Amino acid sequence: MSENANANTRVVVGLSGGVDSSVAALLLKEQGYDVVGVFMKNWDDTDENGVCTATEDYKDVTKVANEIGIPYYSVNFEKEYWDRVFEYFLDEYRHGRTPNPDVICNKEIKFKAFLDYALELGADYIATGHYARVTKDANGTVHMLRGVDGNKDQTYFLSQLSQDQLQKVMFPLGEMTKPEVRKVAAKYGLATAEKKDSMGICFIGEKNFKQFLGQYLPAQPGKMMTVDGEVKGTHDGLMYYTIGQRQGLGIGGNGKSNDPWFVIGKDLKTNTLYVGQGFHNEHLYATHLEASKFAFTSKLDRGTTFHVTAKFRYRQKDTGVTVHLNADQTALIEFDEPVRAITPGQAVVLYDGDECLGSGTINAAYNDDRVLQYV
Amino acid sequence: MKHVYLDNAATTPMAPEVIQVMTEQMQQNFGNASNIHYFGRAARKVLDDSRQIFAKSINANENEIMLTSGGTESDNTAVMQTAFKRQNLGKHIITTAIEHEAILKPLQFLETQGFEVTYLPVDEAGQISLTDFKQALRPDTILVTIMTGNNEVGSHMPIHEIGEILKDHQAWFHTDAVQAYGLLDIDVQRDHIDLLSVSAHKLNGPKLLGFLYRREGVNFPSFIKGGDQEDKRRAGTENIPAIAGFAKAVQLDTTTEKQKRQKRYAGFKQQIITGLKQNQVAFAVNGGLEPTNLQHVLNLWIKGVSTYVLQMNLDLAGFAISGGSACTAGSLEPSHVLTAMYGKASPRVEESIRISFGKDNTAAEIDAFVTTLVKIIARVKQEPKVATN
Numbered sequence: 001m002s003e004n005a006n007a008n009t010r011v012v013v014g015l016s017g018g019v020d021s022s023v024a025a026l027l028l029k030e031q032g033y034d035v036v037g038v039f040m041k042n043w044d045d046t047d048e049n050g051v052c053t054a055t056e057d058y059k060d061v062t063k064v065a066n067e068i069g070i071p072y073y074s075v076n077f078e079k080e081y082w083d084r085v086f087e088y089f090l091d092e093y094r095h096g097r098t099p100n101p102d103v104i105c106n107k108e109i110k111f112k113a114f115l116d117y118a119l120e121l122g123a124d125y126i127a128t129g130h131y132a133r134v135t136k137d138a139n140g141t142v143h144m145l146r147g148v149d150g151n152k153d154q155t156y157f158l159s160q161l162s163q164d165q166l167q168k169v170m171f172p173l174g175e176m177t178k179p180e181v182r183k184v185a186a187k188y189g190l191a192t193a194e195k196k197d198s199m200g201i202c203f204i205g206e207k208n209f210k211q212f213l214g215q216y217l218p219a220q221p222g223k224m225m226t227v228d229g230e231v232k233g234t235h236d237g238l239m240y241y242t243i244g245q246r247q248g249l250g251i252g253g254n255g256k257s258n259d260p261w262f263v264i265g266k267d268l269k270t271n272t273l274y275v276g277q278g279f280h281n282e283h284l285y286a287t288h289l290e291a292s293k294f295a296f297t298s299k300l301d302r303g304t305t306f307h308v309t310a311k312f313r314y315r316q317k318d319t320g321v322t323v324h325l326n327a328d329q330t331a332l333i334e335f336d337e338p339v340r341a342i343t344p345g346q347a348v349v350l351y352d353g354d355e356c357l358g359s360g361t362i363n364a365a366y367n368d369d370r371v372l373q374y375v
Numbered sequence: 376m377k378h379v380y381l382d383n384a385a386t387t388p389m390a391p392e393v394i395q396v397m398t399e400q401m402q403q404n405f406g407n408a409s410n411i412h413y414f415g416r417a418a419r420k421v422l423d424d425s426r427q428i429f430a431k432s433i434n435a436n437e438n439e440i441m442l443t444s445g446g447t448e449s450d451n452t453a454v455m456q457t458a459f460k461r462q463n464l465g466k467h468i469i470t471t472a473i474e475h476e477a478i479l480k481p482l483q484f485l486e487t488q489g490f491e492v493t494y495l496p497v498d499e500a501g502q503i504s505l506t507d508f509k510q511a512l513r514p515d516t517i518l519v520t521i522m523t524g525n526n527e528v529g530s531h532m533p534i535h536e537i538g539e540i541l542k543d544h545q546a547w548f549h550t551d552a553v554q555a556y557g558l559l560d561i562d563v564q565r566d567h568i569d570l571l572s573v574s575a576h577k578l579n580g581p582k583l584l585g586f587l588y589r590r591e592g593v594n595f596p597s598f599i600k601g602g603d604q605e606d607k608r609r610a611g612t613e614n615i616p617a618i619a620g621f622a623k624a625v626q627l628d629t630t631t632e633k634q635k636r637q638k639r640y641a642g643f644k645q646q647i648i649t650g651l652k653q654n655q656v657a658f659a660v661n662g663g664l665e666p667t668n669l670q671h672v673l674n675l676w677i678k679g680v681s682t683y684v685l686q687m688n689l690d691l692a693g694f695a696i697s698g699g700s701a702c703t704a705g706s707l708e709p710s711h712v713l714t715a716m717y718g719k720a721s722p723r724v725e726e727s728i729r730i731s732f733g734k735d736n737t738a739a740e741i742d743a744f745v746t747t748l749v750k751i752i753a754r755v756k757q758e759p760k761v762a763t764n
Contacts, residue, residue: 039704041706052703052704061705073683074706075683076683076706107763112763115761119758119759120684120758122754160763164762168761295764296764358764
């Protein structure tokens with residue numbers, strides 16, 4: 001293969017102004033691709049002084065793109081993001097659930113609105129700075145594999161992508177670890193080499209989450225009690241709490257023991273927050289769950305019942321599970337051993353070895369016959 | 376890849392003659408025109424000579440020309456200083472909905488300071504109505520600021536008629552002639568203009584330079600405060616080499632040259648329109664095609680294709696055009712001009728591009744542009760959408 005074999009392949013890279021996407025673009029450019037950088041503006045947080053995070057990030061994009069020597073543009077998906085991600089995000093909180101906007105953002109914005117737009121720019125592929133890998137088999141099917149850096153693997157967030165989407169994707173960082181990425185950025189003197197990683201959900205950033213959510217949803221304080229009916233205080237609004245959470249309850253270990261208190265359930269109808277003592281509180285442990293909206297990264301050829309591994313939240317260790325798939329995209333998933341703090345609204349992501357098979361949304365968790373006090 | 380520049384309403388390349396004059400001046404004439412020594416006098420001579428050229432170009436006197444840092448400063452000065460100087464006579468100002476931000480933003484600020492602003496609406500040709508104007512005019516109107524020609528759609532406002540109406544009214548008449556100056560014959564006496572803004576870089580001169588014409592007797596304090604330059608009307612050491620270059624650009628742009636350019640650009644417009652029609656492209660011209668308009672601007676609605684997709688594809692193919700103004704995060708904001716002409720719900724607001732011609736463009740470039748544009752439109756329209764799970 002000649003050095004310029006890639007010159008006629010246009011790759012549109014989503015540049016966020018962070019180090020990961022900067023290095024992704026750099027590596028593709030080094031490999032001789034026709035690289036175009038595009039910054040996505042999905043959220044407007046302009047304050048009264050006209051300061052906005054996107055402006056600062058875009059400045060870094062312009063610096064990096066000039067350092068690498070690629071053209072760059074900016075595209076505005078604020079409306080799409082609001083309609084397809086933020087509305088979903090609020091709606092889940094309204095229902096007392098804990099949404100995962102990053103999963104939906106990847107499915108609907110970064111690998112949909114942005115991908116469609118990139119194709120209109122004549123792109124053959126899009127690339128991002130995600131830590132994940134894609135490989136094509138002999139039949140032309142693309143399989144998504146975990147990033148080599150187990151600490152950074154982001155397939156959890158990419159688990160809703162379709163085969164059609166994966167056909168058009170490159171993840172240049174999949175074989176690298178984060179320290180290696182930083183090293184490359186430093187070696188080439190990229191403006192973002194030492195920029196710290198962004199924290200949390202993109203539109204909230206480092207702002208106070210409670211305050212942010214309160215701007216959009218009315219908070220309804222209510223009772224905080226044990227499953228035995230003992231009132232322990234008041235909560236600020238169910239949406240502010242997630243299953244298994246310890247922080248912010250404001251109750252000391254003054255119950256049956258000195259163990260700290262945890263959120264173990266929510267009842268939306270009575271606006272009650274259930275709390276219990278001990279990290280390993282029995283009410284936090286589930287044996288199986290129900291999920292819906294199951295979708296797979298490629299056509300599944302395993303029948304309706306199969307054994308794989310699963311993650312129920314980002315960066316969790318895998319658990320062995322038996323999946324019973326229904327025709328309507330719902331599934332019953334049994335765990336090889338009980339799992340703590342299964343949270344409705346989060347994704348249950350299935351893996352076979354390194355391959356990410358797909359995911360569904362958790363609706364309810366059970367401990368044997370007992371439905372846990374979740375929503 | 377050869378890059379073709381079709382964004383001359385944004386800025387123009389400097390003419391070789393301008394570059395030559397500026398280079399000579401930078402090498403030989405570095406003095407400060409305020410100084411009384413030899414070097415100061417040499418700089419002063421260039422300044423005086425240039426001022427005469429600027430004055431003559433609009434039929435004004437040289438003491439009526441005040442050099443500024445460009446169109447924006449000229450506009451800001453005219454609006455802000457007139458308002459504060461004359462607020463005892465009234466607090467009403469008339470403008471149009473399609474002025475440049477350099478007019479609109481100062482006016483928005485004045486509104487927060489108790490001034491009242493009437494924004495004249497425009498029709499689908501980007502034209503105001505004189506009836507609207509007459510109705511808006513009040514005894515307490517202190518300033519009328521209406522652009523000579525629009526930068527996005529090229530509409531040419533009835534400046535002469537407005538000047539006639541205002542000549543016996545207390546209101547000062549300002550016009551932003553930044554786009555029109557290089558193409559139309561401007562005469563401040565004929566049109567009874569009190570204040571007029573010009574920018575050097577729109578007619579192949581240097582950037583960050585322009586002038587404000589102030590009719591004799593139209594007085595207000597300096598906007599930029601400091602030294603006594605420009606007869607105490609604008610502080611700051613003059614950029615002599617740039618001013619010499621600006622004067623050269625004005626000299627090159629004779630009345631004959633202006634007419635010639637208008638005609639050539641009208642031809643380019645027709646070439647594009649014909650080319651798109653021949654290729655069955657679904658499009659419409661935004662604004663009118665009146666021969667009196669500024670011919671260097673062609674604003675097209677390409678039905679069904681978004682502005683940014685067109686603009687970025689054209690850029691990647693080597694053609695620089697424009698479409699709305701970029702926000703600080705780089706993405707495009709909808710044009711207030713097209714919004715005023717067609718309403719914010721019109722698809723034109725999100726599916727239009729502005730092509731603007733300059734003296735160096737050739738018919739061959741325009742042909743290549745049409746071919747590329749047609750190809751891009753066809754490709755984008757047939758691009759299938761990705762299927763999600």
